Amino acid sequence: MSDPIADLIIRIKNAQDSNHSELIVPFSTFKMAILEVMKKYELLSEIEVKTGKKFKTILIKFGNSRISHIKRISKPGRKYYVKANKIPRPLRGIGLVILSTPAGVISGNEARKLQVGGELICEAW
DSSP, rough: OOOHHHHHHHHHHHHHHHOOSSSEEEEHHHHHHHHHHHTTTOOOOOEEEEEOOSEEEEEEEEOOOOOOEEEOSSSSTBBBBOOOOOOOOOOOOOEEEEETTTTTTEEEHHHEEEEEEEEEEEEOO
């Protein structure tokens, strides 16, 4: 798999489209950081790390929340970086933008408050 973050986003999108209440994806710390930001903004209801015999997985529960739009912005072939004053505000601030910054994986609102820019990972609402 060349882009595990795009795989995560597509799995979330497909699970939401087919009305699944939970989803299991392979574990990585970067994926966990992205999912923690989404949970903080109530796009996901619960995240759990499961340890199997050979590898770890992440159990994602959607609950009553519904992600109507999720899109990968920065891709392996085309990285998309922004400065702190150029961070987009999808849906005039209602949507969520997730960035990878020197301060960690944070939302666009937090990055504006901390005055840090970084790589735009994805947008969701």
